[in-house]
Every structure is written in structure tokens, then in C-alpha cells.
Amino acid sequence: MNLPTGGWKMPLTVHHHAWFPGRIAGGAALVVAPVVWFAGLLLRHLGFATADFTAEQLTRFDQQPFAAMGQMAAYAGNPALVTAGYACFAVGAILLCPAVITLARIVAARSPKLAYLGGTLLVLGLFSRLYWAGVDQTAFQLIGRLGLEQATQVVLDTYVETSYGPWRVPVTAAFGLYIGTFLLAIGALRSGTFGVGRFVLFLWAGTLWTGVLKESSLLKGVVSSAVLPLVLVPLGVQVLRDVVPELRVERSAGRGRPWSETRGRAADAVPLGTSSAGGAATTTHSPPGTGVVDAFAEPHTCCSPIIRSMSSAVASEDPGSAEYTSMVWWPSGSSMVSPRSTTPHFPTSTRRRSPHGSSRAARLCGRRASTRCRA
Known part of the structure; x- marks a missing residue:
């Protein structure tokens, strides 16, 4: 399917409890x-x-x-x-x-x-x-x-x-x-x-x-x-x-992102890589709700719950960042591939780092690695 490119952006305001x-x-x-x-x-x-x-x-x-x-x-x-x-x-x-x-x-x-x-x-x-x-x-x-x-x-x-x-x-x-x-x-x-x-x-x-x-x-x-x-x-x-409380619409501000970035192909938009020797691997994610994090929701993909939890936690601290970098901890010897690829990705992130993303994501995933993320 051909997706529009160019200057299309997501709405800048999120309307909660909107009604028809x-x-x-x-x-x-x-x-x-x-x-x-x-x-x-x-x-x-x-x-x-x-x-x-x-x-x-x-x-x-x-x-x-x-x-x-x-x-x-x-x-x-x-x-x-x-x-x-x-x-x-x-x-x-x-x-x-x-x-x-x-x-x-x-x-x-x-x-x-x-x-x-x-x-x-x-x-x-x-x-x-x-x-x-x-x-x-x-x-x-x-x-x-x-x-x-x-x-x-x-x-x-x-x-x-x-x-x-x-x-x-x-x-x-x-x-x-x-x-x-x-x-x-x-x-x-x-x-x-x-x-x-x-x-x-x-x-x-x-x-x-x-x-x-x-x-x-x-x-x-x-x-x-x-x-x-x-x-x-x-x-x-x-x-x-x-003045009707039942019809109140709550609004929250956000930052618009180009359509091509938020609705692109999952394999291209979300590279995921780890080190074969274990330890920390730098991975670039996109904010939740853009269809990108959902690409990891494969039933046989290891640690997909941690990715979703980590992404939500990072986004809650810095919801305005269009792109952010987080630290993902994997067990020694494990590897992760993109849902649309059979080859592991080892990207080098050049995007700006969120002031909150890395430490919070590392703490969150580090706590759960021993129980939920097994090779």
C-alpha cells in the first residue's frame, strides 16, 4: 500500500473522551x-x-x-x-x-x-x-x-x-x-x-x-x-x-510527527539489535501509539512485553520527544531480529537521546530481565 509522504503530521492535540x-x-x-x-x-x-x-x-x-x-x-x-x-x-x-x-x-x-x-x-x-x-x-x-x-x-x-x-x-x-x-x-x-x-x-x-x-x-x-x-x-x-460535566473533553498537547515516520514499514522504521556477547545494546524506538512498537507484538518474540512496558514508561516521562533512545538489556548469547527480517540488526543510533529515557528504561528492563526475558 502506498502511504502518503511529505508534510502530513499527526494531530498536535489529543482529545480524550471526544464524542460524536x-x-x-x-x-x-x-x-x-x-x-x-x-x-x-x-x-x-x-x-x-x-x-x-x-x-x-x-x-x-x-x-x-x-x-x-x-x-x-x-x-x-x-x-x-x-x-x-x-x-x-x-x-x-x-x-x-x-x-x-x-x-x-x-x-x-x-x-x-x-x-x-x-x-x-x-x-x-x-x-x-x-x-x-x-x-x-x-x-x-x-x-x-x-x-x-x-x-x-x-x-x-x-x-x-x-x-x-x-x-x-x-x-x-x-x-x-x-x-x-x-x-x-x-x-x-x-x-x-x-x-x-x-x-x-x-x-x-x-x-x-x-x-x-x-x-x-x-x-x-x-x-x-x-x-x-x-x-x-x-x-x-x-x-x-x-457546562455539562458528562461531555467534557480533556486535551493534552503533543508533538506532531511526519506521517511517513509514524506509518512506515515496521522493519525499516524500527531496527532492533543486540550484542551477541550480552550486555547493553543501544536501540532506537519511536513513541507508543504510532504503530511501530506494535511490530514487536509477535507471539514468539522474546521480551516483547518488556519492550512495550519500557516504551510506555519512557514515553510517560518524555511524551513530547519525537524520537528517543533507550537502553535494552538482554541475556548473554541472545539475539533479536526485526519481525520482517531474519537477520539481526545492529544499528548505530545518531538520534538525540532523551534526558529520561536511558536510565528509566534500563532500570525497568533490568528488574524484569531475570524473570521474563530468557534466551
Whole structure:
């Protein structure tokens, strides 16, 4: 495999406990997603409520087993407002995915099992709403091609099949919306992320209907979605301000190293040699974590645990050194070869010596040579 050469370097900063999607994206999703979600359901309600329907039409809509007829009639009478409502609803479902992931990340610090399972099911359930958003848009487009009456008849004739989806995947995933909301809410309550009030509001918002061309009523739609910003927006502000302890990312400084040095061939990048007469041999190593020390992790390689321990000990005292030299003690008569070579290497180190590496490595390996490093 051809590896890049030149000026590529490892990142200068190590981010411990880094998480996806991150503080900015996760906090912004918690703030924006519930607001857009609420706006979409409000516009859908206004699109139907402000349409010029007669009492006879409203009675006919109420007699239907599904709300599809009323929604298609509302689109025909007020297409811009209804389209805006359905579009905002779809955008809200998309933005709720990173918002739920961020919430689950916070909950997982103290209630991991409920957070993992609840967050996963809830995100999978949100994907089903995107499928239904596509079906809704297709039904609205049929009105311009076939007319309101014929398009409505086509939608009603195929309503069950289109709602369930192929292999009933969307309707099955929709169960994750309710189960995931319940589990994540329990986890948030147990972890202290939510109080009792926010716990109840979150559960109420998660009981919203699912399916194709559903009506957003005043109670089951507008009000139930209006409580979601009360639950998530304050948490999102805290995430953006970086005051949530569960999401703190610790940073440590390091020195970048060229890519060609850190990901080169193990046999060329890490020569290893000893003296056949025993005693000390000067060996040049690269810092741990670069893929070089791992080259000695062969199952039949003598003293590979000591090499790893020694390298970690040296790096802990001088983590900023790009290259360091250490002293390795081997029993008399032993030899060591590179994992990719059958010939022992006897390199002469010309690299700079770490102020801590040699003495610490010698002491460490010297203590263990009698018990773990045998010829």
C-alpha cells in the first residue's frame, strides 16, 4: 500500500473522551431541532384550519377512517402553507437525530444501558418519519397530475400498503419511537438529566402519531410538540456553554510527527539489535501509539512485553520527544531480529537521546530481565 509522504503530521492535540457529534453540533441540534419540529406541526395545523372548508366537507372528513382526504384537500386549497409545514416537520425529524444522540451521550454517563438501547431505537424510529415524508410529498404531487378527486382515491386505495412500506420496515421501525422514548426518558430520570416534570413532558412529546398524511390537531400535534423545546432547549444551551460535566473533553498537547515516520514499514522504521556477547545494546524506538512498537507484538518474540512496558514508561516521562533512545538489556548469547527480517540488526543510533529515557528504561528492563526475558 502506498502511504502518503511529505508534510502530513499527526494531530498536535489529543482529545480524550471526544464524542460524536460534538459540542457545537450536538448543542445546536438540541436547541434548533425541537423548535423546527414544533414549527412544522403548527404550520400543518394552520394549513388545515385556515382552509376554506364547508361544514359538509368537514363532516365528510370526520367520517373517513384516515385523515388523508382532509390533508390532501388542505394542500389543494393552501399548498404553500401545507408544504412549509410538512417540510419543517421533515427537517425537525432529521435534526432530532443528532439531538437524541447528544442526549443519549449525556444519559450514558450514569445510565449507560438505557441510554444505548433507548437512543438507538429512537434514532432508528426517526428514519421511518423520513419515509413517510416521501410518501406525503408523492401524494401531494399526484394532485397536480390527476386532480384532487382522483389523486385522493388513489391514495386511499393504497393507503395501508404505502403506510406499512416495503417488508413493513418503516412501520416496524416506528415502534422504536415509543419504546426508545420511554427507555431514554427513564435513563434521563435515573441519571439526573431530567427532573420529574421534564420526564413527563418528554414522554408526552414522544406519543405523537406516526404514518402517512396525518392531521396535526391542536392537542395531538401543536401542544404536545410545544413542550419538547421546554425539555431540550435548556439542555442544548448548557451543552453549547460547555457546562455539562458528562461531555467534557480533556486535551493534552503533543508533538506532531511526519506521517511517513509514524506509518512506515515496521522493519525499516524500527531496527532492533543486540550484542551477541550480552550486555547493553543501544536501540532506537519511536513513541507508543504510532504503530511501530506494535511490530514487536509477535507471539514468539522474546521480551516483547518488556519492550512495550519500557516504551510506555519512557514515553510517560518524555511524551513530547519525537524520537528517543533507550537502553535494552538482554541475556548473554541472545539475539533479536526485526519481525520482517531474519537477520539481526545492529544499528548505530545518531538520534538525540532523551534526558529520561536511558536510565528509566534500563532500570525497568533490568528488574524484569531475570524473570521474563530468557534466551
